[in-house]
Amino acid sequence: MTILEHISDILARASGGVQSLVAAIRDLFRSDPELRRKVAFSVALIALSAKMAKADGVVTTNEVKAFHEFFAVPPHEMRNVARLYNLAQQDIAGFEAYAKQMAGLCRGEAHECAMLEDVLDALYHVAKADGVVHEREQNYLARIAEIFEIDETHFAQIQARHILDGEADPYVLLGLPSGATVDEVKKRYRQLVAENHPDRLIARGVPEEFIIIANGRLAALNNAYERLELTWRKK
Template identity: 60%
Template sequence: MSIWARISEFLSTVPANALSNLIEAVRTVFEGDPELRRRVAFSIAMIALSAKMAKADGVVTQAEVRAFQQIFEVPREQARNVARLFDLAKQDVAGFELYAERMARLCGSGQPNCAMLEDILDGLFHIAKADGFVHEREVAFLQRVAEIFEIDEQHFERILSRHAILGEKDPWLVLGLERGAPFEEVRARYRRMVADNHPDRLIARGVPEEFLAIANSRLAAINGAYETIERSMQRT
């Protein structure tokens, strides 16, 4: 059974007013299967938080809906329940902090800076920038989610740069390096980041295959940053 069929089956049993309790319900329903529990929890968190992210600036645009659809390739037969959750969540931003807190507790081993939480935040960035303009309320939403996920300020700034939210991407910041670091350090850091962000790593920590567009986008930013630094060093 596909992850979407599992999610659709699960959502079909959840009352319409139970959005804030979904993560606890996931913990109970899938208690005997930790891997499936992480995959379902990740997917539901991405759907609900994406809807609230889109609503953060006061209006859900068609561009944001399309961005949501780019990440979530939902089979037609499961689309109704997924749309039900998205529509319920997008009514307002209220409750997102509690939702993010429960997701943080459930994530992986539960340790600070859990890699799956960065995967979720990356998906939210994709939604935020979809309409070509990131509203200050959307940035505040992202910052607050990052705080709840225990993603520190420096780490958050690297993610901001990776998505070019505040202008052109800073390749040094994307790789988390001091400007002018030796090329050997740049290359070692790049190789480590590529290995850490390989799609297989995301799958291993519970990210469903349907969400690997997140990994591909992140790898593209990392590759671009490395190539930019490499070219600049060759010119000097």
Template identity: 55%
Template sequence: MSLWSRLAELLHCLPGPCALGTFVDGIVETVKSVFGGDPEMRRQVAFSVSMIALSAKMAKADGVVTADEVEAFRQLFVIPEGEAKNVARLYNIARQDVAGFEAYATKLAGLYERGAEIYEDIVDGLFHIAKADGAVHEKELAYLARVAALFGMTSAAFQRIEARHIVPEEGDPYLILGVDRAASDDEVKRHYRRIVSATHPDRLIARGVPPEFIAIATQKLAALNGAYDRIRRQRAFA
């Protein structure tokens, strides 16, 4: 059964008519119970639900949903024709829900282990959507920073993600890579190889990112490679 068919199953299993204000509680408990016996599918559904719900809340926080943001959303969600209504239903319920985004982020964080790498994947995806209209606006950046904090991410981890998405070719390459400027050439090389390995699509899929979302990894790798190349040229090492 496909991810999107399982998402439809999830929506069907939610208690009652998905009353506003209780939706996030219902969806978190339903993901845990319905997919408890299938850890891989549970991780994929949890990631998909998190992305859909938090991007819907980001659209509400920003006040405007542009055509570019909708297109960016669709780039992340390669949705079969017959499954679009399930994603749209979840997105619309989350956007209309009277519960604030902080309640959503806090509840959704309970689907993952504390400090899990998947948090960065989610924030990466949200940045991808936020910057689709050409800029990450002030309200969007504040939203993303708060979500990251509620996920338990450090400010340094959030700054690395921000640097990758906001004019990465002009940003501090050491910040983008997350490596100390005083690190030796060999330390920079080892760090670069380690984070590139962690960003490989197979690693993302293993921790719950569905294959449909590999655009996140592709963009992240491009930013990391660009930062490493700039450091390599500055230091003149092979």
């Protein structure tokens, strides 16, 4: 059974909107944490993307295209995605309720806590698809980060990865002070590249379709490191 088929099956059982769906994920996959993470990630991205679109007020063609870069949805399963997306948009519960439930799935497990950052990264990818992260989208994402208990420094790193002109402060992107030494930069860069390898995301339960997240992180890290290298050469 595919991830989307699992979601469809849960939707058939859930009667209280997306909130009851998240609760069902915890109960149905209690003995299979890897599958729970994959289903939870997919549900979080679909539902929170729908709420973000509603907060922004406009769903552009590029945002829809970006969404489908993650979900290579076969035609016969498109209705499952559409059903959850529409349910989330129509649900009277606010996005904060969803985000809190997703954060609640963490339960102190490193894999599931790290996955919350993956969800936030994916939402940024959708938000910036039309060429700009609008103020309401930025406020939405900042609130999601707060609920996910992602601290300000870490959130600044995530933001920097998604600055569209590629000119984010490389030290912020690497999570280092501007006075960091060359050795400190090299050590941190190698650490982040290892942490964000696609295999790491797959190991913590992110569906393989979402490896675009890891690729985007690595591209941003490489850009930041190359810009610092260029600065060192000029000295």
